[in-house]
Amino acid sequence: MKIQSFKAEGLAQLSYLVSSGQFAFVVDPQLDISTYIDAATSLNVKIDCIFETHRNEDFISGAAALAQRLDIPVYHGPNADENVEYASYTSDGDKFNVGDLLVSVLETPGHTKDSICLAVSDTAISDEVIAVFTGDTLFVNDVGRTDFYPNEEHEMAGRLFESLQKLSRLPESAVIYPAHGAGSVCGGGMADREFSTIGYERRNNPKFSIKDKQRFIEEKVQETHYYAPYFEKMEKCNVKGELCTIDITSPAFIGNFDPFELSNQCYNNEIKIIDVRTKDEFCSTHIDGSLFFGEGLVSSYAGWFLKDNDKIIVVANSGEHASSTVLQLRRMGFNNVNGYIINVPVLTGDANVDKGLCSLSLTSAKAVKVHFDSNSSDWVLLDVRKQDERDSVAINGSTHVYLGHLSSSIGGFDKNVRYTVYCGSGVRATTAASVLRQAGIKTVDVMEGSMKAWQKLS
């Protein structure tokens, strides 16, 4: 028995190729299906079938595409919100043989209504379960979010509690293989440790260790999660089956460009420029009107600001960096990438030469501390962090709009006021500042070091 795991950068989503002898199955494949086919070739195994632990909401599943390419079935849990057109349903107690492996299906609703877990034993050695694919039901140090069904939060949290009790009846020595690792939007408390067991989690996972159902439900419904607009499209795709495989050709290099023309296109919403260089590089010089998603923000935040068919240009540090960014965008269903730029011109200070380029101002924590109180009538200190971060500590007098909600709140911003944006370290604040500027709010700066710097001053 061999388990090979694949981590999708940014999404922190984990998919698996599980093999025994000459046979294998895949769990929760991404759209770049050649990954699994190549891995199977390396191991000289035939992929027999695909399991989906639930209908994913944060990326396009590759199950339909992989199934079509290999002419193999996809198994999906029952009770999905809509008929999953490319899959066969499998339900509690169903068993599958793959090589020496026996795969038993456990229905584990809670995160979604169609969630399943897969308990696997290697019958060549024993009937005892040695591995459990836990999907978005159980993670290392966290459990799945239960906020996807409006007005059913309590019920879904209760169902997740029951599903976790079902998992706790498996051997405590069984190793868990979840669908996400640390960094995913599907749970904030995941540990960076990439291995764990049923027993260890049952005792030490802050949520799984709760013995009282009512307390579990109360804690779950108090969690703050966000629902990015692109999730809706993903959910539809993952019911219909997105039968095209991902376009893995690299994006085109754009060597010659006129920053002024691109800048105008940004402001006219004809294109979206996604700049993934570092925060410092972006603040120093960027194409005016471009949006900052560097330092790992593409998967978690680009989906809030892109529309389905937006024409996209990526600004990166290298072709490889551009390619990996494009892959992340495609996994989220944003396919219309026109090309990439790596040579953003330097600023000269001559407005004519610099046309279409700009920088982003930084304000020190000390300047905010000394001057903000006396200027707060025409100076807004804007906190763009998540609600739970703000609940734990915030700067007095600041206003809160979660970064993901910035576009939908833009009407409430005043073009005649100065906005200084802060977050945890200044990275998300840079994204927020770029979004505000592109929306025509021009007097925007970023609080350098944000809460980290603020707390050093206190």
Next chain:
Amino acid sequence: MKIQSFKAEGLAQLSYLVSSGQFAFVVDPQLDISTYIDAATSLNVKIDCIFETHRNEDFISGAAALAQRLDIPVYHGPNADENVEYASYTSDGDKFNVGDLLVSVLETPGHTKDSICLAVSDTAISDEVIAVFTGDTLFVNDVGRTDFYPNEEHEMAGRLFESLQKLSRLPESAVIYPAHGAGSVCGGGMADREFSTIGYERRNNPKFSIKDKQRFIEEKVQETHYYAPYFEKMEKCNVKGELCTIDITSPAFIGNFDPFELSNQCYNNEIKIIDVRTKDEFCSTHIDGSLFFGEGLVSSYAGWFLKDNDKIIVVANSGEHASSTVLQLRRMGFNNVNGYIINVPVLTGDANVDKGLCSLSLTSAKAVKVHFDSNSSDWVLLDVRKQDERDSVAINGSTHVYLGHLSSSIGGFDKNVRYTVYCGSGVRATTAASVLRQAGIKTVDVMEGSMKAWQKLS
């Protein structure tokens, strides 16, 4: 907490880089220490210390070299046969903090007297042990061999039993990280599964699951293991500390060579040619006098036939293949590789042109079945497999000499007799035939398909 594992090809030895926050430790490093330094750089962690689970016998430890390069301590269990000069001793109950990790030492003698296991908890989450580095004490589906101390086999097996009981008192949900995987000479029953837990092994491991000490001892002392001559040098190296890092420069390409001259040097024992192409390629044409170690045999068998300062030439299919072969040889302490050859000339059938080249004859299983009985006075059927393979099934009338013991038994071979060699599939038989021919036994052939073909006929 992150665990990165490194598998040394051929040896199937597993070493680990274990990190938490900005700190890390290494378990059982190989001599190519840049592997660990590079991995630590990728993770932005500082390696604080090195643990050796025991004094290894099948490869040169990289602990001394890594310790010297990074100026960090090596911790080694007590009661080693000799003073381990480069290490500090650590004993039962010692505790080490590395980042948030708490590493607890368990003395687990049995495989060797100085064997230790390391129980690790991630105190950021819990004091409960989540990972155990089990060295050569406990593998996935097997336990360590206990035959290294002449006249103490029973005692050592008994001590291993007690050590395993100590491990069984750890949480059954703890994940095990052994020092070897499937394919190692350190245990024949290892599963190809690369993950397991204390609880699963305690119930399902054929040896660990034995509850009765006496029965455990009896089963252990009945096992057949072999002790390659180079082990002795490894054991000495791993006490003194081999303070040079491995020479990782690639071997030199030998483009122009005279097969006849090389062949003469082989027969005069001036050089050893190690041919690692496939069995079929070797049988078709090779430099007369060269030894076959293709298809993965270098780590398990070359150590039986090479002497310390043998001048070695590698014959491979590509430069990469030659390089990985040289790395395997260097790990075993054979550093004197002069270069590699990839262009073995084709045979023409003209003895003058073909000087120094030869092929190796194959005999079919059917020919053996039909003719062997009536010709067995001047025709020896030679089985070179391990004792336990022969015990399970063998060809009637065949003679047994374990491949590793061939050199020391060579005096008993008759130059006037025909030898047909067999093993499981024909690979080790090809090695044996090459060894016999180089020793002057000229009428040698290989039984094609060996036991696999024989059993198809039965």
